[in-house]
Each structure stands twice: as C-alpha cells, then as structure tokens.
Amino acid sequence: MARKRKTDHDSAVAGALDLFWRRGYHGASTRELEQQTGLTRFTLQTTYGGKEKFFLKTLDAYLDNAEARHFPDPETYALDDLAGWFRGIVSAERMPKIEDAGCLAFNSISSFDRSDPEVNTRIERYLTALEGRFAAILSRAKVDGAIRSEVDPDEAARVLIGLLLGLHTIMKARTSDQFPQSYAQAAVGLIEGWKNQ
C-alpha cells in the first residue's frame, strides 16, 4: 500500500553506527547520514523523528550488541580472562584505524552534556551493566579463592571501570599504538596483583 524504502532499518543503523563512531554525534551531519545509511533526510524526520532520536536508536543497538557479545561474561570469566579482555580492548583487530578508537557509549559521555535524560539513561546502562559484570566476575573469583581476601570485589570493579574509561581516553589522546598497550598492560598487572599467592 506504499512505496518501499531503499534501505532497511538494520543496515541503516549499521551505517549510522559506523558514521557516529568515526565522526561523533555532532560531527556527523544529516547529509552524511543520508549517504552512509541510505536513508533520506525526509525519512530520518518522518519515521525516526530527527537526528537525535535516530542516534538514540543507534546507541541502543550498539549497547544491545555490546552486552550480548563484547562485555566480559560473568558466568564463565576467570581472572585471567578478565585480564585478556583488557588486552583485547587495545588490540589491533578491534581498533583497525585510529579514528575507530572508542566505544559509542563512551564517546557519548563527552559528546553530550547531561541535559538530555535519554542520553543519560543509556550512559547509565553502559556503566552499570559493565560494572556489574566486573563485580560478578571478581565476586565469583573471591568465592573460588582466586583473589586475595583483602580485595573487595565492588571496589575493585570500580577501579576497573575507572581504568577502562581511562584506557578509552588514552586511546583518544595518544594516537601511537604503543601508549594504549602499555596502559592496558598496567591494568593487566594490577589484576594479576589481586591473585592469591
């Protein structure tokens, strides 16, 4: 009963993800979105309600995928897996190009002030979910006797969140590959220091 869209929702979101990733929310213009997503500015307005609404959809999709596929697994991860996860953050495979550095949720923290509740809740979702994973893994490791008794899982989880955000910042700040890896190594060393014996 109507004309077909040139692009389906999913591939539009995928294109937008890439663009927002590289250019940031404010750096990506609606004209660029047209090209990268296959959507028209018209459709961006009529069916998504404009640039920001569409960005939120994109961010949601990103977080869904991150939680399902990239966050550390609270059920199975041991301490060494967690250390490996931190190494993976700065690995070349995941960060093929400098401008790809970062995570869309992390970037949103600096792209927006906290005046928009819609953005805020998504940032909260990112932080609490990730910190929860950290805490669960550390808590389980403690029960298993893998980490020293003085280490408080919740506090250690906050340290890891801090280090992760710092690592993302370093990746933005220092373009050379060398820097992020040495900071990731420092995080790994810290985690290893929590081990028993």
Add this chain to the structure above:
Amino acid sequence: MARKRKTDHDSAVAGALDLFWRRGYHGASTRELEQQTGLTRFTLQTTYGGKEKFFLKTLDAYLDNAEARHFPDPETYALDDLAGWFRGIVSAERMPKIEDAGCLAFNSISSFDRSDPEVNTRIERYLTALEGRFAAILSRAKVDGAIRSEVDPDEAARVLIGLLLGLHTIMKARTSDQFPQSYAQAAVGLIEGWKNQ
C-alpha cells in the same frame, strides 16, 4: 600612539578559561567570548589570530597554572599525599558546579580529533608531565621503602593516569556527587594497597 584595549591579556584569558571550561571549545561561540573576555571579535582576529589560536593561549595558561599549583609535588609528596590528591579531585570545593567538572586539558582530548598538532602537543604535555609526577613520587616512595617491592613505579604511574582519566570521565558521566567519590575512594584504596605491611 594607539587606542587602549578595554581588557588586558590576563583577564581576557581568565574569562576565556572559564567559558571554555563550562561550554567546551566548540560550545563557546566567538560572540560569547566577546562577552566573557571583554575582547572584541575584531581583536580576537587581529591580535590573537582567531578563536583556535586564542584557545591555545588559554590552554597554555591553564597548563602553566596546573603544573605550578595543582599537580602533585614530586619533591615532597608521600603516598598518603598522593591519595589525598586523588580525593581532592572530586572534592566539592574544586568542583562547585557540575558543569565545571573536568580539566581543560582533559576536555581537549574529546573536543578535538588528533588532526591538529598544536592541540596534540599540549595534550602530550599534560599527560607526560602528570605521569612524570606520579612516577617520581612512587619511585621515591619505593626508595624510602614505603611501597612494596613488587610495585613497579612506572607501571603504577600508568595505572594512576588511567584512573585519573577514568575519574574525570566518571565526573562527566555521572552527575551525582556520590559516584565520583566512590570511584576516587577506589583509587585511594588501590594506592593504599601498595603500601608496605
């Protein structure tokens, strides 16, 4: 032999510092700069060479002041002073308003991509100077026997840089006072865990 300017350089820079701090580089328009600094857009062009050049001057002034007055002192700081310094980062006195959160150099990391060498060198200056302070303090603490032998000062300094950048990110991300303080406390706990005995 010429007309006097309404504002002197120093107070113009002070006003700009405040504005760039609150609104960010891109958020601060040249019209706002006029009001906050007392400079005219004309003078901004003719004597400072435009918005970005003036921002760099402001950033330089900020870094000069930070190094001279706010960075931890490598000569005298003990481990407890360092811990106190981290607590001070999130203290209410230094962060009276939410939107004041952050450090101008830190904010510059996300405000610019790395395409401008002038900005990059200043970010490098910030990171290397601060990491150097951390490393010096930790190194001295090790010589004094204040920290455990397994702790590598250089690696620990990178951990602290990571945590500091993470702390700044948290302050941007979570407006409630409660969050940053618990993360700062986690950093303090970490530092205390490095102590001997």
Add this chain to the structure above:
DNA sequence: CTTATTACTATCCACATGGATAGAAATAGC
C-alpha cells in the same frame, strides 16, 4: 486499473557560526 499511502527528490528556510571590512573613536608621540 484505480487509489490511497508511503517514500523520494529537490528546494527552501531560519539560524548560528567564524571571520572580514569599513568607518568612527581613542590615544600617544611629535
């Protein structure tokens, strides 16, 4: 095939931006 509905194309718009410019006003040296 007709028709209602939706998306596409092509403009148009108001607004904000950093910057440029021209004439008026102030100021220090002579």
Add this chain to the structure above:
DNA sequence: GCTATTTCTATCCATGTGGATAGTAATAAG
C-alpha cells in the same frame, strides 16, 4: 593640536546546520 596608529562598533558575508515542504514516483490493497 595635529597625526599616525590601534581598537571599537556595526555590519556584512559565506558556509553549514537540522529541519520543513511540495510535487513526483512507487507500491500494495481493492
């Protein structure tokens, strides 16, 4: 007091922005 020099005031400008709109094209139901 004259004059050269610099700043100030007041526009003007080109550009890019997100968004709106009107006419056209496609498409599925009837």
